Amino acid sequence: MYPSSNCRYIDRMNSKPQQGQQRSCRPEELSNLFPTVILRRHMKDAKSRNKRIRKIVLEREKSDPGVQQSNVGGWHSTADLWDWPNPEIRDLCKWVLRSGEDLTASMFPLQPGDEVKAEPYGGAWANVLREGGYNKVHNHPGAVWSAVYYVASGDPYPDQPGNGNFEFMDPRPGNLHGGKEIIRPEPGLLMIFPAWLNHYVNAYHGDGERISIAWNMTVEIVR
Ligand SMILES: [Fe+2]
Numbered sequence: 001m002y003p004s005s006n007c008r009y010i011d012r013m014n015s016k017p018q019q020g021q022q023r024s025c026r027p028e029e030l031s032n033l034f035p036t037v038i039l040r041r042h043m044k045d046a047k048s049r050n051k052r053i054r055k056i057v058l059e060r061e062k063s064d065p066g067v068q069q070s071n072v073g074g075w076h077s078t079a080d081l082w083d084w085p086n087p088e089i090r091d092l093c094k095w096v097l098r099s100g101e102d103l104t105a106s107m108f109p110l111q112p113g114d115e116v117k118a119e120p121y122g123g124a125w126a127n128v129l130r131e132g133g134y135n136k137v138h139n140h141p142g143a144v145w146s147a148v149y150y151v152a153s154g155d156p157y158p159d160q161p162g163n164g165n166f167e168f169m170d171p172r173p174g175n176l177h178g179g180k181e182i183i184r185p186e187p188g189l190l191m192i193f194p195a196w197l198n199h200y201v202n203a204y205h206g207d208g209e210r211i212s213i214a215w216n217m218t219v220e221i222v223r
Pocket residue numbers: 138139140199214
């Protein structure tokens with residue numbers, strides 16, 4: 001049992017603000033710990049570019065047996081996409097690096113004379129998912145940023161909840177019922193996120209191919 005003086009104190013603490021009374025903290029009292037940032041950006045002319053990129057990826061699949069990583073089913077190309085010679089792929093890689101630099105500059109605002117430089121780290125590859133394929137929970141150790149770009153979303157059956165969605169997991173281990181950020185694949189969408197952030201892809205059920213490209217990169221601010 002609390003002494004009555006404490007009860008009065010609690011009552012005062014819980015009292016509703018009076019009209020016009022400010023209820024906020026001063027900026028210097030607050031810390032925003034461990035933020036998780038995700039960049040979402042859309043490619044211009046995505047339709048025509050993706051048509052060509054789709055063709056390149058599917059052609060490559062014919063001669064590359066692929067590798068087994070987080071994917072269950074589907075095709076995961078060898079991780080040499082940074083070096084693919086196709087102009088469409090080279091343009092895409094440059095745009096992804098530039099976007100990684102923009103994201104870095106937003107997180108760590110540049111001072112006059114600073115230069116931000118993103119570079120390949122740990123490979124890049126194409127993913128093709130077909131009926132039943134998915135990706136297990138994983139992250140991309142060692143890189144600073146990871147990126148995913150959607151070339152084709154396939155033709156998913158509408159009656160399957162969460163069909164083929166990309167999902168980020170809440171990174172806070174103590175938040176046992178933490179939420180997730182659900183991304184519905186959309187051709188032309190680029191996402192860049194911290195490489196340590198766990199994610200997975202639900203099983204894709206549908207016709208055609210769901211095609212994405214993934215990159216890992218590192219960044220440096222030169223001052
Ligand atoms: Fe991944």
